[in-house]
Amino acid sequence: MSSDWYPGIEQFCDHWKHAPMLQQTFETLKQTFADGNDACIDASKSLVECACRVIIETLDDPVNPIKDWKNSPIKGESPSFNNWVSAGLMLLEIQSVRDDPFSKVISRHFDLVDALGKFRDKAGPVSHGKEGFAKKLSAHHRRAAVLAADALVTFLHEAYLERESDPGTTLEPYERFPNSNALIDFHVEAEAASSEDGWLDVTLRLPGGETLDLTVEPSRLLFGVDREAYKYVLGLCRDASLPPVTDDEEAA
Structure with a gap:
């Protein structure tokens, strides 16, 4: 069937x-x-x-x-x-x-x-x-x-x-809100700078002159935006965390 x-x-x-x-x-x-x-x-x-x-x-x-x-x-x-x-x-x-x-x-x-x-x-x-x-x-x-x-x-x-899902609680992915996403992208400007901890400080300039400050860890940014990039960076970080190879180990 x-x-x-x-x-x-x-x-x-x-x-x-x-x-x-x-x-x-x-x-x-x-x-x-x-x-x-x-x-x-x-x-x-x-x-x-x-x-x-x-x-x-x-x-x-x-x-x-x-x-x-x-x-x-x-x-x-x-x-x-x-x-x-x-x-x-x-x-x-x-x-x-x-x-x-x-x-x-x-x-x-x-x-x-x-x-x-x-x-x-x-x-x-x-x-x-x-x-x-x-x-x-x-x-x-x-x-x-x-x-x-x-x-x-x-x-x-x-x-x-027919319902409009609540972005704060929904399990729907970002791509399911194209109209809302486009509206925010049109009206909001973003400025970003690196913090002392190496994290990303983002200031969003909202309609009416209001601002909203966010701090994002590199890992959270990668995980939320590009999972393949997250995996790539994770691999590099794991390699960087390994102890350096000594001359004796290379000879062996």
Whole structure:
């Protein structure tokens, strides 16, 4: 089966390439679905839960986390699938209460998948050895699970993209804020000088005459701006930290 069955999931996972658990679950879903393996049914649900966790981690307020909310659906130690979905929808401001009608629609969507699985269990023996019937039913069950997951992940992703993420807490990379970046670059001037410690003192001249002073370590600057340059400089620094080679050692 092709990826045409889960375009929304593929788009979401492409957007969150830096979320390792999500990527691992997506690989499992793709492989099991392509192989016609029933494990893709559980993988579909797991991917939706992963997607909700990514959104929750991104949008959650560390000062007032959703777990501490009075009506939080994820207060318990082991939140259920529906709890994670409800929490994601709450942070996306799509719902405000746990029994919101939209949550019920989503829940029924996956209830259909579960009910189809129970139907498979009973219909298999009743088919009296009609293997073709059982295979077709299994294929429809897998497709229903993947389609349900894709519909929900697509909805979550579109709702997320409509929001403006908080740069102070987001897990999104710098490249995801092109308009904000361009606005700052247009209005702000930067002056830099080396400090006595060899660090970089930066003065930012802001609109209205205000200034903002920052001090950046060389390592932090390299790590945040150019990871390959960081690796290159680290290699040079490691070589420089090695004890000098003596004449006897060279002869040996």
